[in-house]
Amino acid sequence: MNTPTNQELFDAWRHEPAPLLPLLHAFHDRDGYLSEGAMRAIAKELRLPLADLFGTVTFYHHLSREPGGHQAPRVCTGPVCQLKGAAQVLASLDGATSMPCPGRCDDPVPVLVGDKVFTGAELDRARSPLPPPPPDGIDECVFAAIRATARDSIEGYRASGGYRALPTAIEKMRPGELLDLVDASQLAGRGGAGFPTGRKWRAVADAEGTPKTIVCNADEGEPGCFKDRVLMDHDPHAVIESMALAAYATGASRGFIYLRYEYPETYRLLARAIAEAEAADMIGNAVCGTGFSFHLYLRRGAGAYICGEETSLLNSLEGKHPFPRNRPPFPVTHGYENLPTVVNNVETLVSVPPIVVHGADWYRDLGLSDHPGTKVISLSGDIKRPGNYEVPIGLPLMSLLQDWAGGPGEGRSVQAVTMAGLSGGFLAGEDLDVALDEPSIRAKGSFLGAGGIMVFDDTRDMIDVAHSAMEFFAHESCGKCFPCRIGTRRLTERLNGAGPDDVTQWVDEVSDIGETMKQTSACGLGMAAPLITESLMKYFPERVTEHVGNRRGANR
Amino acid sequence: MIRRATEEPVTQQPTPPAIHTLTLDGEEVSFTAGETLIDITYRHHKDVPNLCYDPRLEPFGACRLCIVELEGANNPVASCTTLAEPNMVVTTRTARLETHRRVLMEMVASENRDIDVDPLSGYASQQMRELVDQYDARTGRFQGEQSGTSREDDDNPFIKRDYDNCISCYRCVRVCAEQEGDYAISVMNRGFDTQITTEFEGLLVDSACTFCGQCIQTCPTGALADLKALANKDVPGETVTTRTICPYCGVGCTVDVMTRGEQIVGVLPAMDGPANEGALCVKGQFAFDFVHHPDRLATPLVRGDDGELHEASWDEALDRAATGFRKVLDEHGRHSVYGVASGRAPTEACYMLQRFIRAGFGTNQIDNCSRA
Ligand SMILES: Cc1cc2nc3c(=O)[nH]c(=O)nc-3n(C[C@H](O)[C@H](O)[C@H](O)COP(=O)(O)O)c2cc1C
Ligand code: SF4
Ligand code: SF4
Ligand code: SF4
Ligand code: FES
Numbered sequence: 001m002n003t004p005t006n007q008e009l010f011d012a013w014r015h016e017p018a019p020l021l022p023l024l025h026a027f028h029d030r031d032g033y034l035s036e037g038a039m040r041a042i043a044k045e046l047r048l049p050l051a052d053l054f055g056t057v058t059f060y061h062h063l064s065r066e067p068g069g070h071q072a073p074r075v076c077t078g079p080v081c082q083l084k085g086a087a088q089v090l091a092s093l094d095g096a097t098s099m100p101c102p103g104r105c106d107d108p109v110p111v112l113v114g115d116k117v118f119t120g121a122e123l124d125r126a127r128s129p130l131p132p133p134p135p136d137g138i139d140e141c142v143f144a145a146i147r148a149t150a151r152d153s154i155e156g157y158r159a160s161g162g163y164r165a166l167p168t169a170i171e172k173m174r175p176g177e178l179l180d181l182v183d184a185s186q187l188a189g190r191g192g193a194g195f196p197t198g199r200k201w202r203a204v205a206d207a208e209g210t211p212k213t214i215v216c217n218a219d220e221g222e223p224g225c226f227k228d229r230v231l232m233d234h235d236p237h238a239v240i241e242s243m244a245l246a247a248y249a250t251g252a253s254r255g256f257i258y259l260r261y262e263y264p265e266t267y268r269l270l271a272r273a274i275a276e277a278e279a280a281d282m283i284g285n286a287v288c289g290t291g292f293s294f295h296l297y298l299r300r301g302a303g304a305y306i307c308g309e310e311t312s313l314l315n316s317l318e319g320k321h322p323f324p325r326n327r328p329p330f331p332v333t334h335g336y337e338n339l340p341t342v343v344n345n346v347e348t349l350v351s352v353p354p355i356v357v358h359g360a361d362w363y364r365d366l367g368l369s370d371h372p373g374t375k376v377i378s379l380s381g382d383i384k385r386p387g388n389y390e391v392p393i394g395l396p397l398m399s400l401l402q403d404w405a406g407g408p409g410e411g412r413s414v415q416a417v418t419m420a421g422l423s424g425g426f427l428a429g430e431d432l433d434v435a436l437d438e439p440s441i442r443a444k445g446s447f448l449g450a451g452g453i454m455v456f457d458d459t460r461d462m463i464d465v466a467h468s469a470m471e472f473f474a475h476e477s478c479g480k481c482f483p484c485r486i487g488t489r490r491l492t493e494r495l496n497g498a499g500p501d502d503v504t505q506w507v508d509e510v511s512d513i514g515e516t517m518k519q520t521s522a523c524g525l526g527m528a529a530p531l532i533t534e535s536l537m538k539y540f541p542e543r544v545t546e547h548v549g550n551r552r553g554a555n556r
Numbered sequence: 557m558i559r560r561a562t563e564e565p566v567t568q569q570p571t572p573p574a575i576h577t578l579t580l581d582g583e584e585v586s587f588t589a590g591e592t593l594i595d596i597t598y599r600h601h602k603d604v605p606n607l608c609y610d611p612r613l614e615p616f617g618a619c620r621l622c623i624v625e626l627e628g629a630n631n632p633v634a635s636c637t638t639l640a641e642p643n644m645v646v647t648t649r650t651a652r653l654e655t656h657r658r659v660l661m662e663m664v665a666s667e668n669r670d671i672d673v674d675p676l677s678g679y680a681s682q683q684m685r686e687l688v689d690q691y692d693a694r695t696g697r698f699q700g701e702q703s704g705t706s707r708e709d710d711d712n713p714f715i716k717r718d719y720d721n722c723i724s725c726y727r728c729v730r731v732c733a734e735q736e737g738d739y740a741i742s743v744m745n746r747g748f749d750t751q752i753t754t755e756f757e758g759l760l761v762d763s764a765c766t767f768c769g770q771c772i773q774t775c776p777t778g779a780l781a782d783l784k785a786l787a788n789k790d791v792p793g794e795t796v797t798t799r800t801i802c803p804y805c806g807v808g809c810t811v812d813v814m815t816r817g818e819q820i821v822g823v824l825p826a827m828d829g830p831a832n833e834g835a836l837c838v839k840g841q842f843a844f845d846f847v848h849h850p851d852r853l854a855t856p857l858v859r860g861d862d863g864e865l866h867e868a869s870w871d872e873a874l875d876r877a878a879t880g881f882r883k884v885l886d887e888h889g890r891h892s893v894y895g896v897a898s899g900r901a902p903t904e905a906c907y908m909l910q911r912f913i914r915a916g917f918g919t920n921q922i923d924n925c926s927r928a
Contacts, residue, residue, distance in 0.1 A: 036756055049733075050755040051763065055742030304746070321743060326617050326637035477747035479724060482607075482619050486663040486698075489748040493700040509697055516659040519631045519652075520620040527631075 003030060006038075010045050018256060020046060020056075020319030021299050024063060029115070033069040048319065056321050059478075061099070062261045062303030074099040074112045078223045079422070079468045080380045080454055084108040100305065100472055101223035102262035104128075105380030105454065106387050115264040127265065128230045131376075131388040135404060139366055141374045142350045143390040146234045152269060154276040157237040163280075165356035166241050167288045169248055178249040179205060182352065184360035186372035191217050191308075191345025192420065192449040192524070194438055197352075200342060203332035204250040207340035212252035214243050215317070215336065215343045218259040218266075219301055219308035222421030223472055224452030227376040228346035230388045232259075232266045235350065236273035237282075240296060242349035244283055245356065246342055247294040255283075255296045256336070258313050261303050270298055305476035309523055310343040312478065323480040324523040345450070347376055368394030371437045375451050381417075382408045382457035394437045397427075401455065412457040416539065420449025422469045423524070425531030426462070428539040445538075446531060463547045466536045467495035473529035484526025487517040491533055495547075506548045507537060576642040581649070593635035593646055594622050602648045605657055605687055607664070607776050608725040609636045612827075612834060613734050618725050619664075621657050621687070624648050632656065654691075661693035667703045667748075669720040673778030675795070676785040676814070677716075679824050681778035684723065703748055704779070710759045714767050714783055714842050717752075717760070721779040724750050728771035728780055735835055740765035769841035773825055773834065784842050785814065785822030793817045799826065802840035806902040807831055809840050820844050881917075890918040899926035 004012075009026045013019040023046070027038040034057055043050040057063050064070055075081075075090040078101030089109045090096050096111070104110035106129060107119045131143050150156030157163060169178050183198030204212055216239060220228040232239055243255045259267055274296055278284045285293045299317060301307050307316045311325035314336050335341020351373070355363045364372040371393035377400060380386045384406030391400055401407060401414060408414050416428035424446040427434065431444045441448045456465055474488035490513055493499060500506045514530030521527045537544055573588040580600060587596050592615055597604045608618035615637040623632035627645035632653055635646075647653075665671055665688050673681055688694060704719035726743060729752060733739050740763045744753040754763035772780045793816035802809045810829025814822045823844055827834040846852055856873035857865040868876075884892055895913035897906040906924060913922040 039755075049739030049742075049764070051739055051742040051753070052733075054755040055744050055753065058744045059746055061746075306746075326615060326634075328639070474747055479743070479745070479747045479750035480618055480726075482621075482660055482664060482723070485724060485747055485750070486667055486703075490663070490666070490698050490700050498700055512659050513663070513698065516656045516663075520623055520634075520656050520660070522617050522620065522634070 006041050010041075014045070017254065017297060018299055018317045018319070020048070021302060021316065024057065024302065025300055028063060028070055031067075032071060033064045033067050035065075035067075046319065052321065056319070059322055060261075060302030060304050061475075071114045072097065074102075076100070076102050076104065076108070076110045077468075078102075078105070078472065079418075079465055080105040080224065081109040082464075082468055083381065083456075083460065099262075099303075100221075100475060103220050103226040103229050103260070105224050105378065105452075106226055108380075112262060112264075117262070117264065127233045127269075128226065129387060130234060131230060131390065132385060132404075134390065138392065140390045141354050141363060141366055142231060142235075142238070142347060142376060143388075144354065146231070152234055152236055152273065154237060154273070154280055154282075157235075161357070162237050162353070163241055163282055165353035166244050166248075166282060169245055169356055170288050170290055170292060175205060175249050175251065178245065178356070181355065181360055182249070185351075185355045185363040186360075187348065187351055187355065187363065188373075189345060190347035190351070190375065190450065192222075192423070194448075197344065197348055200332060200344070201246060201249050203330075204252070204340045204342050207333045209333075209339045210251070211254055212247075212250055212339060213336040213341040214246045214250070214252045214255040215310075215313065215331075215341060216243055216255065216257040216349055217308060217310060217313060217343055217345050218257050218263075219305075219313060220260050220263075220346075220450075221305035221308045221476070222423060222450050222452055223469075224380055224418060224421040224454045225378050225450045226380075227378045227388050227451060229263055229266055231346050231350055231376075232263070233269055236270050237277060238350040238353060239270070239346060240273060240277045240283060242352045243296060244287060244294050245352050246344065246349065248287075248292060250340075250342055252340075252342065253293055253295065255294060256317060257296070257298050258307070258317060259298065259300050260308075261301045267298065267300055274298060304478075305472075306478045306523075306525060309525065312523075313343065314341065323478050326522070366392055367437075368392045368435075370394075375436065375448065377436065377451045377453055378421075379405050379453050379455070381455035382412065382414075382460070383455045384409065391436055394435050394440075397432060397434050397436055397453075400436065400453075408455060408457045412459065414455055415458045415460060416456045416462060416465075418452070418454040418456075418469070419446040420528070421452030421454075422472060422532065423447075423449055423528035425528075425535035426466075426539060427535070431539075446535065461543075462536060462540050463495060463543055466532050467492065469532045470495050470529065473525060473532075477525060477529075478523075481520075481522035481526060483513075483517045484521045484523075484529065487513045487521075487526065488529050491530065495533070497547075499548075501548060503545050503548045507544070510537070576640070578640055578642065578644040578646060580646050582647075587640045589640075591640050593624060593633075593638045593640055593644075596640055597624070597635060597646075597648055604635055604648050605690070606636060607684060607687065607723065608727060610727050610731065610774050613727070613730045616726065616730065619660070619723075621660055623653055623656060625650055625653060658691040658693060661688055661691040662695055662697050664688075664723050665693050666698040666700060668723065668777065669702060670778075673721065673781070674786060674789055676789055676822055677772075677778035677781035678775055678785075679773040679827075680727075680776045681781065683776035701748070704751060707759075712760050712767070712783075714769065714838070715760060715772060716781040716783050716786065718779050718781060719752060721777045722752060723777055723779075724752075725776060726752075727774040727776065728752060731770045731774045732765075736766070736768055736770055738764050738766055738768070741771065767838040767842065769825075769836060769838070770834075782822055782842075784844075788816070788819070788821035791816045791819055791821055795821065797824065802836065804837075804839040804843070805900040806906075808902065809836055811836065811840060813844070820847055885917060891921065893917045893919055894921040895923070897922075897924045899924065 013023050043053040073093045073096040077086045077098040086109045111118045145160045148160035187197045189195045283296045306312045312322045316322040331341045366374050374390050376390045416426045470492045474492045477484045477488045479485045517526050517530045577586050604622045606622040617634045617637040622635045624635045625647040626633045704722040706720045707717040710717050744751045797812040809832035810826035812824040825834045825836045855867045858868040858876050860866045897909045
């Protein structure tokens, strides 16, 4: 294949929406890094100030500015992979650097080389493992058909019930009726914040300004979360169908899937599915042969956890520096290009087609007691059967750990788990006796969030785990606001042996920093990070005393 | 978009903006739609602390010192990014707010090499120190790695880039983009590693920088500092400022000239200057050496028969000029003259030159250099 010229790359992207990220990737892929010349050419072509473009490129940790950098191996050193030999893998590979969790905790230790992910178990495993089947008598929503043969192709998708909801909705329902249905299902956001999906869609439908946009948030940057990956790998058409439904309900005419950089195989699968769906008129100028038009674009992130935060994501799409925006105004009125925009998580979206087919009551009843619906939990760490489990909301945590996933290793006990990936901090001791629903978990000072749970057995040093977690937040803090920019660094230092060597002073400093971060940070990252230290001090005070005390000995 | 309070909403027919009220520290106060809470607190002299706020710039929300309590909200909100809404109940000082502000100031103090910098560094350079002292934040808590790397290699004569003292408020980057439209500097990296930079980490001379000095004057720590003023830091005497107009061009920017004794030590832009609202260009900001320069003309000079220039009175000099002009007119006619007004001249002076050429000589050959 001929190497494309700058001009050919510009011609390919100049008239596309959100062209900066794809152009950066095109040059990065072509040259193996982003050269000064490439950045100058892109800045000139897109009429961006060069200093701004340079600053923005340095924001993303997977864009290399050194020749050969694109192909240099990156090894996950996240909290789970650290337990599974990440350090040895890193040391054994020439020129390898570490990277934060790339969403393969069910298959450690992943190594990203160029556009391929290699995992410990098998080389270049293209797909994520399918979710284990649920226990008898449990009904699923988003996983119900995912194990069907060739579900990822349009034929297989259709054969297993796909692309039924979209034509039904367009033919038989007015947009307002679809909104009513989503409201009635009580579906809420599965990306972390739990905002009612029906209300979000209605706000966009009611907002003034066109074109409106649907963004599928597939950034999945939270360590310990890999649920969106399994959905997209095995059910990409469900993502497309659900986005078209969201567009129909809200009057949107364009959509973006913002996919994290670390899922290159998923990118190829989604690109193929989008082409199939376009050819079949499931998206495009005449959706299902009607006058409704919806264009879908796939965009790839470049390595930055904060780009999962919806306003940072929108800035990233628009080619701006990906700091989060100040809110209000919210994306529902001032989103992509300052126009009304739905930002929804993958799991939230793909819940919608089954709701259209089976009804709101069916969905609500999937949950236990009064809790509506299901939640996919990504389970990893010291557990016999790591993987993605779609549980009825309200299932006891211990039931998931013991009955569904086989419990911790032989002779081991669960010392602690994380919630919301890392953002919910730890639960331990008696608090492990909790139901998996947002109110119950919030009552323990944590939250369910995107549903990543890492398990740590009684052999693990929780100070090490906490340090690794805080290091992640420090690495990913965008640097916009003071409490998080400075606080994540100070907390990391204190978990790594620095800070006062008097326990009371240490605890005071860590608590004061944490409290101010929680209450004054500009976005969820800085508000959530101190849950790590807070829960560490709550459940493991004696380990904290030892940690600070040991160091005092070592310093003398 | 959030609109700054100073901008009038654009409407076809000027309707007076609706007046609403909210409660500020127990008092009912009025505001117009589009104002942020910090604008209102300022109007009522509440002095909400802040480090990333510059009223000329778009709301940003970095420092979080401007937090206020908002009834119904769990967490305090940043007053600089929160638009006022009717019937809000806002409190600017509570024990909780003051505790967070102090912790924030201790954190900021922990990341910098210096808290005390020479006031000649720049207009806002004392802002962080004042807040550190107000919150009694020199406690030495939160010690750890310090942020920012100074660019000692940048040998430009105007701007010191001492990023060891930078607190990442991004006022410099924002003023350069929003006020100057130069986009010379930006933010590199993330989190604690953020660093103010030009493209490819180069020198300012190789960037789009025009050396307007705006970034210096908005910097709240002295990390960006006025090298020309600092060069005079050993000049004895108290610094006195005198309000005047920049002599360089017709814009007429208001400046506060800093002097010690008879010597100019530096120039500060006047934030309330009607023409410039705090903006200056490289000339008005830095090019004041000519005032004390030995080559500067202090009296008119006329050329004597010996071919040398000699000091003369104004009458003598003007007579000589008039004689010369008349001679040219008599010998070569009225179209032998061509007048070009300086772009530095104000409108009145341009008008005078135009009258002089048209009425005095009787020709239309008159132009202005800024048309070239
Ligand atoms: C630091 C941070 C990271 C986030 N990362 C993600 C993410 O990777 N994927 C996601 O769907 N939502 C993420 N969110 C939540 C989004 O901001 C947003 O709430 C969500 O995409 C809305 O979709 P939902 O209502 O369907 O959950 C993140 C939020 C924060 C504060
Ligand atoms: S809380 Fe952290 S990630 Fe969020 S805006 Fe502030 S610095 Fe950025
Ligand atoms: S001197 Fe002016 S142009 Fe140069 S970086 Fe500062 S604000 Fe921008
Ligand atoms: S150099 Fe000054 S103005 Fe710029 S970010 Fe640092 S402290 Fe703020
Ligand atoms: S002035 Fe509001 S956050 Fe800095």
